[in-house]
Amino acid sequence: MAMKKTISHQTKNVSDDRTMRREDETTQPKLSASSTIENVEEARRVFPFVRQNLRTVYGLPQLEKNLDPLDVLIETILSQSTSNINSQRAFAAFKQRFPNWEDARRARPATIEAAIRSGGLARQKSLVIKRLLHDIKAQRGSLDLSFLRHASLAEAKAFLSSFTGVGPKTVACVLLFACHRPVFPIDTHIFRIARRLRWLPEKGSDADAHQLMEQIIPQEHFYEAHINFIRHGRTVCRPQNPLCEQCCLVDYCHYYQNQF
Numbered sequence: 001m002a003m004k005k006t007i008s009h010q011t012k013n014v015s016d017d018r019t020m021r022r023e024d025e026t027t028q029p030k031l032s033a034s035s036t037i038e039n040v041e042e043a044r045r046v047f048p049f050v051r052q053n054l055r056t057v058y059g060l061p062q063l064e065k066n067l068d069p070l071d072v073l074i075e076t077i078l079s080q081s082t083s084n085i086n087s088q089r090a091f092a093a094f095k096q097r098f099p100n101w102e103d104a105r106r107a108r109p110a111t112i113e114a115a116i117r118s119g120g121l122a123r124q125k126s127l128v129i130k131r132l133l134h135d136i137k138a139q140r141g142s143l144d145l146s147f148l149r150h151a152s153l154a155e156a157k158a159f160l161s162s163f164t165g166v167g168p169k170t171v172a173c174v175l176l177f178a179c180h181r182p183v184f185p186i187d188t189h190i191f192r193i194a195r196r197l198r199w200l201p202e203k204g205s206d207a208d209a210h211q212l213m214e215q216i217i218p219q220e221h222f223y224e225a226h227i228n229f230i231r232h233g234r235t236v237c238r239p240q241n242p243l244c245e246q247c248c249l250v251d252y253c254h255y256y257q258n259q260f
């Protein structure tokens with residue numbers, strides 16, 4: 001099944017508020033030593049206002065049903081270090097060339113590389129995808145990842161994290177978008193905004209950042225927050241010359257308060 005929209009723009013079907021599985025509270029991570037309890041508590045306090053302001057501007061995105069976990073995994077790998085348009089184009093071309101992932105698993109890396117060339121870094125990504133498909137088949141006996149919807153969250157994370165080229169963001173995208181599990185993916189836009197809001201420290205690992213954001217944002221709002229932060233980062237809170245005068249988060253932004 002080809003995804004019709006980018007993983008960051010899945011905007012149809014049932015609300016994530018109702019479909020996302022709640023997990024055992026004991027799975028919540030401990031605070032990172034690189035951030036203070038006060039920062040997290042303040043971020044938790046203002047999150048409802050931030051969410052509402054973003055929703056007013058960008059709307060309420062809704063999780064798409066029935067996405068295939070392997071589709072999302074491969075699309076997320078293709079999205080690394082390239083634009084949305086390029087990765088969408090590469091994924092569509094890949095699916096057209098290989099409607100069946102088993103055929104892609106058997107293909108030569110050069111054939112995969114040719115199919116995803118429009119996405120950039122095709123050589124490296126073809127090798128990652130080829131190895132990924134091989135390793136999944138070797139571990140599971142098939143390329144069906146639907147078990148991730150029902151495995152424990154720790155097992156699902158450990159399984160995906162075990163593959164070369166699959167980092168915390170990719171793990172979170174697969175589990176949130178395709179499995180409706182409570183995991184918060186952080187992309188470059190979310191990192192930037194969260195640091196400007198001072199929800200995340202300037203330095204720290206990706207894994208720590210994912211854990212901190214999952215402490216700040218209630219899990220029923222993971223999808224909405226992920227999508228709307230990205231929309232905000234693309235249009236207003238840009239890397240250079242952010243449009244602070246137009247920003248709906250200005251009242252909560254330390255970057256802005258330090259600038260003006």
Ligand code: SF4
Pocket residue numbers: 193196197236237238242243244245247248249250253254255256
């Ligand atoms: S006020 Fe400026 S820096 Fe802060 S979130 Fe808004 S656009 Fe970004």
